[in-house]
Amino acid sequence: MEEEGIVFRTGTDVGKDIKAQKLLQDFDRVVLACGASNPRDIKAPGRDAEGIYFAVDFLTANTKSLLNSGFEDKKYVDTRGKALVIIGGGDTGNDCVGTAIRHGAKTVTQIEMMSKAPDQRAQDNPWPQWPKVCKTDYGQEEAIALYGHDPRIYETTVKEFVKDKKGSLKAVKTVKLSWEKDPESGRMVMGEVPGSEQTLEADIVLIAAGFLGSQDYVAEAFGVERNERTNVKTAPGEYQTNIKNVFVAGDMHRGQSLVVWAIREGREAARAVDESLMGYSNLVVQ
Ligand SMILES: Cc1cc2nc3c(=O)[nH]c(=O)nc-3n(C[C@H](O)[C@H](O)[C@H](O)COP(=O)(O)OP(=O)(O)OC[C@H]3O[C@@H](n4cnc5c(N)ncnc54)[C@H](O)[C@@H]3O)c2cc1C
Numbered sequence: 001m002e003e004e005g006i007v008f009r010t011g012t013d014v015g016k017d018i019k020a021q022k023l024l025q026d027f028d029r030v031v032l033a034c035g036a037s038n039p040r041d042i043k044a045p046g047r048d049a050e051g052i053y054f055a056v057d058f059l060t061a062n063t064k065s066l067l068n069s070g071f072e073d074k075k076y077v078d079t080r081g082k083a084l085v086i087i088g089g090g091d092t093g094n095d096c097v098g099t100a101i102r103h104g105a106k107t108v109t110q111i112e113m114m115s116k117a118p119d120q121r122a123q124d125n126p127w128p129q130w131p132k133v134c135k136t137d138y139g140q141e142e143a144i145a146l147y148g149h150d151p152r153i154y155e156t157t158v159k160e161f162v163k164d165k166k167g168s169l170k171a172v173k174t175v176k177l178s179w180e181k182d183p184e185s186g187r188m189v190m191g192e193v194p195g196s197e198q199t200l201e202a203d204i205v206l207i208a209a210g211f212l213g214s215q216d217y218v219a220e221a222f223g224v225e226r227n228e229r230t231n232v233k234t235a236p237g238e239y240q241t242n243i244k245n246v247f248v249a250g251d252m253h254r255g256q257s258l259v260v261w262a263i264r265e266g267r268e269a270a271r272a273v274d275e276s277l278m279g280y281s282n283l284v285v286q
Contacts, residue, residue: 020221029245029273032232033266034218036251040210042087046161051169053077055092055208062099080104083201085172087111088208089152091137096206097151098139108143108151109200113177113190116154159197161205172202214252222246231255239269240276247273 002008023030039054041047058077065076079100086096089112100108117134125132136150143151155177162171176196182189213219213230224241227233232241232248239247249269250262267285274281 024222024245028277029247030222031239031247031249031269031273032214032218032222032224032241032252033248033250033262033269034214034252036211036213036231036256038212038215038230039207040212042158042207042209044158044160046163046169048167049161049163049169050167051203052161052205052207055086055088055096055206058206059092059095059099077204078103079204081106082203084108084204084206085111085200085202086151086206086208087158088210089114089154090208090210093206093208094137094139096139096208097143098137100204100206101139101142101146107147107201109153110140110151111156111158111174112152112154113157114154116152157192161202162199169202169205172200172205174198174200211256213255218252224248229255239265239272245276 037056039056061076065071065073068075080103082100082105084096084100084105084107086093086100086108089110093110093112097108097110117132119134121127121131121133136144140151143149153174156174157177158172159175160173161169162173164170174197176193177190178193179188180191181187213226214232219226219232222241222243224243224246225233231254232252234241234248234253239249239253241248247269249265251257253265253269254261264285267283271281271283271285274283
């Protein structure tokens, strides 16, 4: 990328707070590509207990410590011998399951609020439709091999984080959920099943309950409009935001997605920027 003329601001610029206004003064166009790692929180009583982490913070610290020092710097959350509860049954939760197990966690439970998908395609989901079946990823496979059972429990949510006298997490109170008809709207909503409360031992909780777009401060600094899904808004298939000369691409534009989509969006945004500067573009996006 450097050979193609891209200048990476390093050295004295690293960690510096460069104001949005300054970037817009110094550059003809700005592309926002800050990802979508603003985590959805679980606001249950006891949330301030020590031992509760957001999944991406846990995973990032783990990878950095591993790559920088082979875990010698100790700048990660060690789950060895600990009881883990992971909130969220998606891909990020699965990465947490795998990482916690490889540290040597004592127990790992993954809580999912939705129902378990069927193991085989349902009759109303034939080929060539996308198969809506239960996916067992590498983290869960490792858990099954090690502990002898799937770490996931479904239709369950957290009611309370239980602390000890020192404020450290010691357990998680859960409750079962079921679909019920809302008497006011008539819509099906998840409701708690009375008497289904359970207490799970927990030294560490990892919250992997989804993402709410990019960090607010970036969008606010540039004044870019966001949509109802908390992503930065553009017209469909476009990259120009509501603010002149400011473009957006990747997860910040489409929400948490995949690397291949981020690459595609980067290319299309580059084309849109080129077009806005030149009046045309010869860049071909395949
Ligand atoms: C736990 C997890 C596992 C995943 N696993 C996969 C997988 O296996 N395969 C796959 O295809 N996708 C995976 N994804 C999704 C994939 O990581 C993203 O879709 C992709 O990285 C999006 O690229 P991006 O460039 O838009 O954003 P990011 O890769 O998130 O990059 C955004 C960058 O902007 C920086 N940044 C943010 N704010 C500022 C600021 N104010 N100033 C300067 N820099 C800033 C961030 O530090 C970050 O480096 C995973 C995501 C998560 C969370």
